[in-house]
Structures are given as structure tokens and as C-alpha cells.
Amino acid sequence: EIVMTQSPATLSVSPGERATLSCRASQSVGSNLAWYQQKPGQAPRLLIYGALTRATGIPARFSGSGSGTEFTLTISSLQSEDFAVYYCQQYNNWPPPNTFGQGTKLEIK
Amino acid sequence: EVQLVESGGGLVQPGGSLRLSCAASGFTFSSYEMNWVRQAPGKGLEWVSYISSGGSTIYYGDSVKGRFTISRDNAKNSLYLQMNSLRAEDTAVYYCARDPYGGNSPFDYWGQGTLVTVSS
Numbered sequence: 001e002i003v004m005t006q007s008p009a010t011l012s013v014s015p016g017e018r019a020t021l022s023c024r025a026s027q028s029v030g031s032n033l034a035w036y037q038q039k040p041g042q043a044p045r046l047l048i049y050g051a052l053t054r055a056t057g058i059p060a061r062f063s064g065s066g067s068g069t070e071f072t073l074t075i076s077s078l079q080s081e082d083f084a085v086y087y088c089q090q091y092n093n094w095p096p097p098n099t100f101g102q103g104t105k106l107e108i109k
Numbered sequence: 110e111v112q113l114v115e116s117g118g119g120l121v122q123p124g125g126s127l128r129l130s131c132a133a134s135g136f137t138f139s140s141y142e143m144n145w146v147r148q149a150p151g152k153g154l155e156w157v158s159y160i161s162s163g164g165s166t167i168y169y170g171d172s173v174k175g176r177f178t179i180s181r182d183n184a185k186n187s188l189y190l191q192m193n194s195l196r197a198e199d200t201a202v203y204y205c206a207r208d209p210y211g212g213n214s215p216f217d218y219w220g221q222g223t224l225v226t227v228s229s
Contacts, residue, residue: 034158034215037152043155043204043219055217087154091213095168096144098215 002026003091006101012109016079021104023071023088032092035064035073039084040102042047047086048073083108111135111218113205118223125195125227131188131220132211139163139183142208144216145190147201154203155201157189159208195227 003026013019031051036044046055048064051071055109061076073083088101117129131143138146158179159168167179178191188205202224206216 030212043117043221044216045219046215046217047216049217089154089215091215094213096159097156097170098144099156102153 001097002029002093002098004101006022006062006086006088006104009102010105010107014108015080017078017109019075019078019082020104021073021075021086023034023066023073023075023101025069025071026099028091029090031067033064033066034089034091036087036089037082037084038087040097042089043073053100059092065080071081078106080108082106092108113207113218115203115205115220115223116134116194116204118137118225120226120228121195123196126191126193127195127225129190129192129203129223130188133186133188133205133207136207136218138181138186142211143181143186143188144206144208145179146204146206146219147199148222149198149201150205152201154216156205160188160213190222192225195225199225200227201225211227 005024006023023078033051035048048091052064063074065072084105085105087103112134114132121127129147144159147157176194180189202222204222205220209216209217210218
């Protein structure tokens with residue numbers, strides 16, 4: 001099973017600043033990497049897939065990069081609604097499991 | 110508008126059973142593969158099970174294999190998860206999630222989740 005490791009566990013950033021979240025895979029997943037945003041009491045929402053493609057309706061301030069084992073989610077100018085937990089997920093395995101990272105909590109500084 | 114609505118959660122004793130349902134609307138349900146994903150209180154996301162669009166291919170996570178059964182009724186636009194021999198560690202919010210591209214793909218739509226609590 002591919003293990004996904006996210007860092008940091010918690011990130012404190014001020015509104016308007018840039019946030020950079022990292023995700024590492026225990027073996028190569030190519031570009032088969034997605035990012036999700038989850039707010040309290042809500043379901044996860046797909047932000048990025050294919051490591052760098054924004055999902056429908058996702059603002060341009062969200063961007064993804066990386067391939068292989070190292071991935072990054074960047075939020076260029078944080079808005080109040082961006083403070084949430086972010087998960088990465090690899091979907092390179094077939095058959096499943098499609099494993100998730102443990103999450104990064106993005107909090108207001 | 111794509112909608113996934115889970116139901117069937119609740120409080121159950123260890124060793125008991127529960128059947129979750131996920132009602133789909135706003136898309137051609139029979140054309141999409143589906144998954145169940147769960148989230149224990151305060152914890153991260155764990156993939157539970159997958160079913161192909163026609164129901165012929167099924168996979169389970171190791172933690173639920175032999176105890177949970179996924180199924181679907183395309184005529185009723187519904188996905189199910191039969192959970193038997195429940196344990197305390199099965200306590201979680203259970204989400205159904207759509208697989209848009211078949212197999213190796215992320216999950217593009219999720220339901221709001223249904224809470225399962227296993228406790229005596």
C-alpha cells in the first residue's frame with residue numbers, strides 16, 4: 001500500500017499571504033494525485049486532480065505542482081473561506097486502495 | 110445538479126449490523142463507478158470500498174474485508190453498504206463518492222455523510 005505523508009500537520013498563515021502544503025508518496029504515483037478541501041461538518045471537496053488541474057469552479061489562487069513522489073498545493077492569497085483541512089490522495093494504484101494523506105490543517109494566524 | 114444523499118447511519122452495538130444507502134440524482138448513475146469512504150471522529154479519510162458501474166467488480170479495504178458488502182441498484186439510482194460484525198473502530202462518518210473516470214481517478218462528488226456509531 002502506498003503511504004501518503006502530508007506536512008506540516010498544522011499551518012498558520014495570515015489572510016492575504018501565501019500557503020504552501022506538501023504531500024509525499026512512499027513510491028511514485030506519477031501525476032495521479034488529488035487535493036481535497038474539507039471544512040468542519042462538510043464533505044471533502046475536490047480541488048486539484050492530475051497533480052495540477054483545478055476541478056470545476058475552483059478559484060485560480062489554488063495551484064498544484066509536482067510528480068512522482070513530491071507534490072505541493074499552493075494557495076496564493078489566502079481568503080477567509082480557505083481556512084480548512086486539506087488532504088492529498090493518490091489514485092495511481094489499481095486495484096484500490098486509493099490512499100489519503102493524514103491532512104494539513106490550515107489555520108488563521 | 111449532482112447530488113448524493115446518504116442515509117441509514119445510527120447507533121449500533123458491537124457485533125451488530127447496519128445498512129447504509131446513498132441516493133444519487135442529477136447524473137446517469139448507471140454510468141459511474143462509486144465508492145464508500147469513511148472518516149473516524151477527528152481523523153482523516155479512509156477508502157472503504159469500490160463498485161464498478163455495472164456492479165461486477167468490487168474491492169474492499171483490508172479493515173472491512175469479509176464484514177462489509179457493497180452493492181448497487183441502478184434502476185433505483187442507489188448505492189448500498191451492508192455492514193456486519195461491527196466494531197468500535199468502525200465508528201465514523203461514511204461518505205459515498207463518485208468516481209468520474211472509472212478506476213484510477215479522484216472522487217469528484219461526495220455526499221454529506223452519515224454517522225455510524227458502534228458502542229454498547
